[in-house]
Amino acid sequence: MKIALIGGTGFVGTPVLGELLSRGHAVTLLARNPSNIAAQAGLTVVQTDVLHAEQVAHAVAGQDAVISAYNPGWGEAQIHDLFLQGTQAIFQGIKQAGVKRLLVVGGAGSLYVAPGVQLVDVPEFPAEYKQGALAARAALNLIKKEETLEWTFLSPPIGLAPGERSGQYRVGTDNLLPGVADAPAGISVQDLAVAIVDEMETPKHIQKRFTVAH
Secondary structure (H helix, E strand, C coil), X not given: CEEEEXXXXXXXXXXXXXXXXXXXXXXXXXXCCHXXXXXXXXXXXEECCCCCHHHHHHHHCCCCEXXXXXXXXXXXXXXXXXXXXXXXXXXXXXXXXCCCEEEEEXXXXXXXXXXXXXXXXXXXXXXXXXHHHHHHHHHXXXXXXXXXXXXXXXXXXXXXXXXXXXXXXXXXXXXXXXCHHHCECEEEHHHHHHHHHHHHHCCCCCCEEEEEEC
């Protein structure tokens, strides 16, 4: 497939890029600073500021699908507003380009931990991640309103860390998956990338949100 990747130099996007290329997909990487990205077979880099819908539309034109792992950065003071601005520009640009298939990597904060209670709303949710998590939840609510896009929203589990690529994972929907002894489950970012590319190749969650964990 021809797949455009947004956020492909970040914590999640980097292994997604590697997974896509290893499976033979042609990847167009949208990046603000292309000069920092090493050349690889199957990779095209397009200078793009994803806060501008017109630039997104130009970069993704002709692609079969788009994967967005966009995040302004956890250390960004304006993460909430920039996250939503970029999300809205990405959605608008993709639609302008006529691309239908979109997978968005969101956060764990919008997963339910009890009936009617999402993780981001529990008192012990870390303050340093709160604004980004609220923005990711808002992005999920925005994408749920999209009727023309063949969208999928993937929420990682709480425990997302570097690790081994096993190729194995469990799948859930809107609830936080349990781990050992009722502790929240986790997954390696490498296996999260496997789940993302699996969903691209064999869609099972069109216009749905899902989550994965070991």
